[in-house]
Amino acid sequence: MDVGFKAAGFDLLAASELDKYACDTFRANHPESKLIEGDIDVFGEELYSYTAVDVVFGGPPCQGFSVAGKMDPDDPRSKLIFSFCNIIEKVKPKAFVMENVKALGALSKFEAVRTALISRFQKAGYTVTTHILNSKDFGVPQSRERVFFIGVKNGINPIYQGHFNKYFKAAPTLRDILIPLGKPGTKENDRICNAKVTLAAKPVLRKSPYAGMLFNGQGRPLNPDGWASTLPASMGGNRTPIIDNNHLYYGEGSWVEDYHKHLMAGGKPQGMHDVPSYLRRLTINEAALLQTFPKDYIWCGPSSKVYSQIGNAVPCRLAEVVASCVRDALSGSQGTETITVDSGENLEFAFT
Known part of the structure; x- marks a missing residue:
């Protein structure tokens, strides 16, 4: 989500990531940001020193909630959504965004998890709204639904579904996106x-x-x-x-x-x-474009790891829309800054 939040006007202060290749990719694209490489539960305290943060955003690992996986809420990786809660409780940003697979926000089998999650945010002083968004409704050539838990401090107007309507944009087709890129093996489409x-x-x-x-x-x-x-x-x-x-x-x-x-x-x-x-x-170049990454985005690691990084990402355009809605809610605040925390199989948090 880093690219989308930067496009919406936020600055990335720091990031935490466990995967070596994702760390290399982050450093290559965000050399100005601090990177904490390692497990968020081990190194997370480094983030608590950041104060006056506007937004924390993140996408904790979703394998335990994913239709593509076993959908096991007891999967240890699923517990990292509560690591996100820890960050919110300690840093106390004005707002936060937590992204995950649609199932976490929609299926009754995860109702207890949702209730526990939202309850912790509410006790920390936040009004929380839940939004299931499809990337194709915001200019992304991909039908990809995700849930976003968006919280704002009590007293700030919460974000409702209607706030996203101003950013609606019809999605182009694959043909619209891929033909201008060039055929596989050409200069801009060489990672086959x-x-x-x-x-x-x-x-x-x-x-x-x-x-x-x-x-x-x-x-x-x-x-x-x-x-x-x-x-x-x-x-x-x-x-x-x-x-x-x-x-x-x-x-x-x-x-x-x-x-x-x-x-x-x-x-x-x-x-x-x-x-x-x-x-x-x-190709890798085509997959990145379908996730609305910029053409000049730098990818590090072997092809299999790059494909994983691309597939794990929130489409940049969708992230920008969500970030823009948060920015709108916080309009009038000065010195907007962001911290990204990404740890353990794409556990990603950010503070703004």
Whole structure:
């Protein structure tokens, strides 16, 4: 969320991150900010010295609440949402933003967790509102829903769903975003994924050709004329989404749609390697653009780690919208500053 908050006018004072490569990426893009590398529960006290902070924002690990995971609220990583509470209680910012997967904000099985979380924030003196936002409603070419717990100190007007309406923006299609970037292997699109695309021997069919499982691995095909589904943190290798070059660049029919139609009509699956060469994996550059990162953003680490960093991120444009709503609520405050705290599998906090 760092990029989005900076775009909304906040300054990053410090960050905490556990992952080595994410630390390298942060340093490369935010050399002016302090970075605390390590477990937030061990090194978090370094952050308590920051006073007169406007906002704390963060995205604690969500594997225990994720539909893509086991959805186990007892997963140790799930406890890090309460590490976020510790930061709020000690630093006492004017406002905070905590992001997580939609399930934490929507499913009844997590109601006890939500209640405990909000109760702690309220006892610390905050009015808390919960918002489930879809990235595609704010100019991001990706249908990606996330929950945001936004708190402001009692006495400050809280942020309601209607406050986001002024930032609504229709999302472009993948075609709109990817074609100007250039084809894989060109100067601005040079971080390619060489993982082969192979067909599933026992395909799982859904109504849409872009759902189900037509291919081996978890990488699903993307429709150039629509939005991407959520880009997962597990991207890399055969878990990377698939693009039809001929459909994207030359306006030819979709091989994926034709093959799906064949299977839905009762046709037999083709051989594992019977895939045309123009079906390929989404590149790192393309994935970053679909998450609305700037083209000049610097990524550090091997490809698999970079894909993970991209998939774990909140789309920059969505983060900017949330940050702008917080900025609006705090309008009139002077000397806005931000601390980002990111620890343990993308546990991310920030203070403004």
